[in-house]
Amino acid sequence: MFLCVSLxxxxxxxxxxxxxxxxxxxxxxxxxxxxxxxxxxxxxxEENRQWVYNLSQSEYKDDIxxxxxxxxDEIPLIEKAFRFLKKCFKEILYVPGNHELWTSRNNxxxxxxKFDLVKxxxxxxxxxxxxxxxxxxxxxxxxxxxxxxxxxPSQELxxxxxxxxxxxxxxxxxxxxxxxxxxxxxxxxxxxxNSFIISFSHFLPRVDLMPFYIPHSKRYLYPALGTHQLExxxxxxxxxxxxxxxxxxxxxxxxxNTTYINNAFGYPHxxxxxxxxxxxVFQLPHGMGDL
Ligand SMILES: [Fe+2]
Ligand SMILES: [Fe+2]
Numbered sequence: 001m002f003l004c005v006s007l008x009x010x011x012x013x014x015x016x017x018x019x020x021x022x023x024x025x026x027x028x029x030x031x032x033x034x035x036x037x038x039x040x041x042x043x044x045x046e047e048n049r050q051w052v053y054n055l056s057q058s059e060y061k062d063d064i065x066x067x068x069x070x071x072x073d074e075i076p077l078i079e080k081a082f083r084f085l086k087k088c089f090k091e092i093l094y095v096p097g098n099h100e101l102w103t104s105r106n107n108x109x110x111x112x113x114k115f116d117l118v119k120x121x122x123x124x125x126x127x128x129x130x131x132x133x134x135x136x137x138x139x140x141x142x143x144x145x146x147x148x149x150x151x152x153p154s155q156e157l158x159x160x161x162x163x164x165x166x167x168x169x170x171x172x173x174x175x176x177x178x179x180x181x182x183x184x185x186x187x188x189x190x191x192x193x194n195s196f197i198i199s200f201s202h203f204l205p206r207v208d209l210m211p212f213y214i215p216h217s218k219r220y221l222y223p224a225l226g227t228h229q230l231e232x233x234x235x236x237x238x239x240x241x242x243x244x245x246x247x248x249x250x251x252x253x254x255x256x257n258t259t260y261i262n263n264a265f266g267y268p269h270x271x272x273x274x275x276x277x278x279x280x281v282f283q284l285p286h287g288m289g290d291l
Contacts, residue, residue, distance in 0.1 A: 032283040035139070035198065036060070036089075039068030039245025040097070040264035040274075043077055047268045051276065052081055055088050062286060064132075065089040065278075066139060068245035069097025069202030070264075073166070074105055078118060082125040091134075092127045095141045097202040097245060102166035111167040112181070135288045136195035142186045142233060144203040147179035149228035151207070156220045163224065183229045190236045198282060200243035205230035209244070209251055209260050234258060241281055249273045 043049040065085065071078050078100065085092055100118045101111040109117065119129055131140045158164060169178060204210075204226030210219075225247060234242050241259050248266040250273060252259065261281055266274035 031286055033090075033134070033286050033288070034060075034063045034280045035066060035137070035282040035284075036063060036278040037066045037068065037200070037243045037261060037263045037281050038265055038278055039202065039243070039262070040070040040248055040266050041067075041081070042070060042072060042099070042265065042267055043081055044072045044074055045268050048265060049077075049081075051265070053084060055085070055278075057088050060089045062090050064091045064093070064134065064139065066198065066200050066243050066281070067092055067094040067127075068200050068243055069095050070099045070245055071097070073099045073102035075117065075121070079121050079125070082122055082127055086126050091132060093132055093139050093141055093200070094122050094127050094129055095143055095200065095202050098145075098163050098167070102162070103168045104166045109168075110170055111178075112170060112173075131189050131192055133194065135284065137282065137284060138192055138194040138197050140189050140192060140197060140199040140237060140239065142189070142199050142201040142205075142230060142237075143182040144186075144201050144205075144227055144230045145175065145179040145182050146203060146224045147176045147227045147229065148223045150204075150225055151223040153223045154220050157223060161221070161224055179227050179229060183227070183233065186233050190233055192237065196282070197237060197239040198241045198243065199234060199237055199239040201226075201230055202245045203227060203230060204244050204247060205234045205242065205260075206255070208255070209253065209262070210247060211249060211251065214249070243281065250275055 041048055041052060043052055071081055096115055096118050101114050103109055103111055103114055122129060129141055131138055207222055207225060210222065210225070235256070239258055241261060243261050243263070245262065245264050247262060248264045248270050249262060250264060251262040261279070263279040264274050265276055
């Protein structure tokens with residue numbers, strides 16, 4: 001059974017969405033086009049891969065999947081997963097995570113070239129890395145990285161964080177420049193208007209999305225979670241929902257008129273902070289998404 005949240009329709013959207021809400025009240029569940037979110041599939045783990053390949057190829061035929069990064073760093077696995085997922089969902093919108101930019105198993109490419117390769121593979125399989133408009137709903141991918149605006153990196157982070165070893169950047173690129181590079185792709189999307197907007201990123205737009213119960217011993221990771229630059233972009237776009245990944249800590253919290261949702265699948269052992277199922281974040285009557 002998949003969780004489904006239709007109450008988002010109650011927030012914002014104006015008159016047009018009040019009409020949609022009224023229609024939804026009278027429609028059976030299977031007459032709705034649903035938007036599902038998931039991130040951090042990490043399909044290099046057998047258990048995770050099996051979950052993906054057990055997804056129904058008929059149940060989501062009219063639905064949209066928002067895939068918020070960290071599928072895997074392995075190109076053959078990414079390619080196969082994209083091909084399979086595109087058979088399951090009508091539309092998939094995707095941003096790469098940090099794991100996709102690891103170059104250790106892809107000799108000869110730097111991380112920006114790996115980004116371009118993953119992007120090309122996604123697009124060749126009909127997966128979007130650009131905004132999609134589905135009638136009154138727009139879904140907007142936001143690229144990013146981390147620039148230490150959430151705090152300076154400690155020695156512990158520098159010695160343990162795999163990105164420092166697995167990512168290779170062109171000469172002159174440090175984390176701040178990498179972040180500026182990816183954030184700049186989002187600029188042209190930020191003036192987009194529609195009745196309802198869902199944006200998504202792999203990285204966190206704000207560090208206060210991390211819950212209070214995270215032990216202090218794990219907080220050395222916070223500087224590598226995201227960037228304040230993303231928060232500024234989310235504020236400009238003003239989506240009703242922003243989906244993010246990377247933290248592997250499921251979350252649903254409203255801040256400044258935007259509901260932030262994390263539905264990471266996570267590593268096999270992360271059973272406490274992840275629900276390991278698709279999350280329906282929005283639904284529209286069939287046909288309305290084709291307007
Ligand atoms: Fe991840
Ligand atoms: Fe990540």
